[in-house]
Amino acid sequence: MFRLKVALTLLALGATTAGAETITDPDAIAARLKFWATDPGDPVYYGEVRTVSKATRRIGGHYQCLALAFIKYENGVFHYAHKMWSKAADGSCHYDDVTSRKVGNHGACVKDSEAGFGRAIGTARMTKANIDYANSRFRTVDTNTRRVGETASCIPPKGATAGLYSISISDGRLRVITTRPLDYEVNMQVQDGKRPPTAPVF
Numbered sequence: 001m002f003r004l005k006v007a008l009t010l011l012a013l014g015a016t017t018a019g020a021e022t023i024t025d026p027d028a029i030a031a032r033l034k035f036w037a038t039d040p041g042d043p044v045y046y047g048e049v050r051t052v053s054k055a056t057r058r059i060g061g062h063y064q065c066l067a068l069a070f071i072k073y074e075n076g077v078f079h080y081a082h083k084m085w086s087k088a089a090d091g092s093c094h095y096d097d098v099t100s101r102k103v104g105n106h107g108a109c110v111k112d113s114e115a116g117f118g119r120a121i122g123t124a125r126m127t128k129a130n131i132d133y134a135n136s137r138f139r140t141v142d143t144n145t146r147r148v149g150e151t152a153s154c155i156p157p158k159g160a161t162a163g164l165y166s167i168s169i170s171d172g173r174l175r176v177i178t179t180r181p182l183d184y185e186v187n188m189q190v191q192d193g194k195r196p197p198t199a200p201v202f
Contacts, residue, residue, distance in 0.1 A: 042193030047186030065093035109154035
């Protein structure tokens, strides 16, 4: 009985340790994500973008609400689509609100049926029906060149990117910090893009 209790205690400690681990290897991160190119649905990750101190790299306060869809992963390069928008008047990110918030910053070469460029209000909904993912040139997180943003094939000759400071999964969140600097952070619990969450994701 004593041995059983010890075994169960060690198992519990192992589970806690595993759950708190930080994953930084790109292949291991990719193995935990769902991609539009291989998933029949519309998997989307929701979270927010936060400010980052240039001097200390300390993550600060809210910058924008965030919806992030990973398109594919090849040789250390994550291809992604994302949209950002401001919090509502009540101070919350309303991921299911697709009409009243101005949405932007989702890629110059992404074919979006409701892009919302300029003063127009675009949709916050990330779906394959809304975004032509088969014919768009998406932004990338290139862990080889340590660059994040528009590719050279989208904006020649060199693209329009920021540097990659870090990418990791920790405590149920995926975090990408760029040298802009900004912290893009999403909940690892993937959602159906057709039915965005109505409750806070953090």
